[in-house]
Structures are given as structure tokens and as C-alpha cells.
Amino acid sequence: MKTTIDDLKFIDIPKIIDHRGNISVIENDVLPYDIKRVYYLYDVPSGAVRGGHAHKNLYQCLIALSGSFDVLLNDGVNEIRITLNKPNKGLLIPNAIWRELEDFSSGSVCLVLASDVYKEEDYIRDFHDFKSYKAY
Known part of the structure; x- marks a missing residue:
């Protein structure tokens, strides 16, 4: 899919x-x-960018428990920026979507609920590799 x-x-x-x-x-x-x-994620320094990867199979739900941050999402063709700033709203990110998190407010906390344990082989950490993966 x-x-x-x-x-x-x-x-x-x-x-x-x-x-x-x-x-x-x-x-x-x-x-x-x-x-x-x-x-x-917490104590993210001003100007720092987190994420910068996609997952082959993993699903994630991101929640801004405190403060706010932006999530840049790319499906290989289209890109969108979403601001998370409510602790009772989660953003469900399916597999094979590139994500970067940035513009963290002071004191912000990003909670991540993942569908699987950490598996390095599930990560795509290079955007060009991600574009090739999506072109299958």
C-alpha cells in the first residue's frame, strides 16, 4: 500500500x-x-530539528504534551506542515511518510506512541533513499 x-x-x-x-x-x-x-522528546534546543526519517512498517502517534512544535510530513510527492499544541490531540503517522519535527517552543514535550519496538532496519534515514523507496 x-x-x-x-x-x-x-x-x-x-x-x-x-x-x-x-x-x-x-x-x-x-x-x-x-x-x-x-x-x-524534551529539552529540545532552540532551532534543533528532530526526526528526519521515515519508517517502512511502523506507525506512530505524536502528541504535544506541553508547548508546541511543527511536524513536516512528506509522502514523496506532497508535503504538509502541521502544528501540534494540544495534549488531547494526536497525529497518527502511517508507515512510509517522511517526518521532521521543528520549531519546538520552550518547555515543549512530544510524546510518541509507536506500533513496534525499535528496529533499526525499519528506518529510512536518507531522504533520497526514501524517495527511491516510495517510487517502487
């Missing part, structure tokens, strides 16, 4: 409003896959 930026989806994460502070819960029915790996 050839994925495109049209396959990106926003995930609404349930939000329980309470005057003492809100809670958002991610359970099995929120994402279309089982979560196998969780990690987060």
Missing part, C-alpha cells in the same frame, strides 16, 4: 475536565494498533 499525506489522521484523546486539572486517557480503542513503544 502506498501511503500519502492523505492517510494522516488526527486522534481525539478523551479529555476528562476537572476543576483540579484535566486528565486524558489513552486506552486500546484510541489507536488502530497496540502500543509497543513509548518515548518522549
Whole structure:
């Protein structure tokens, strides 16, 4: 299946409003896959760019737990920039989509929920290799 930026989806994460502070819960029915790996980016220096790769099989959901950041996405033909800034909204990125994260606000935290454990062979780390992979 050839994925495109049209396959990106926003995930609404349930939000329980309470005057003492809100809670958002991610359970099995929120994402279309089982979560196998969780990690987060924080203390990203001003001007730094994270990501810069695509995955052959892995799906990811990115959530701005705090602050904001931009996600640049490319499907080999089209490109889009999405700003994430709400802790109850996730961006579901399917496999074979190039991503770069930039413009992190001070104190921002990006939570990543991945469909599989870390496997180096799943990464495409060179954009030209990615374009060749998408041309299959």
C-alpha cells in the first residue's frame, strides 16, 4: 500500500475536565494498533530539528504534551506542515511518510506512541533513499 499525506489522521484523546486539572486517557480503542513503544522528546534546543526519517512498517502517534512544535510530513510527492499544541490531540503517522519535527517552543514535550519496538532496519534515514523507496 502506498501511503500519502492523505492517510494522516488526527486522534481525539478523551479529555476528562476537572476543576483540579484535566486528565486524558489513552486506552486500546484510541489507536488502530497496540502500543509497543513509548518515548518522549524534551529539552529540545532552540532551532534543533528532530526526526528526519521515515519508517517502512511502523506507525506512530505524536502528541504535544506541553508547548508546541511543527511536524513536516512528506509522502514523496506532497508535503504538509502541521502544528501540534494540544495534549488531547494526536497525529497518527502511517508507515512510509517522511517526518521532521521543528520549531519546538520552550518547555515543549512530544510524546510518541509507536506500533513496534525499535528496529533499526525499519528506518529510512536518507531522504533520497526514501524517495527511491516510495517510487517502487
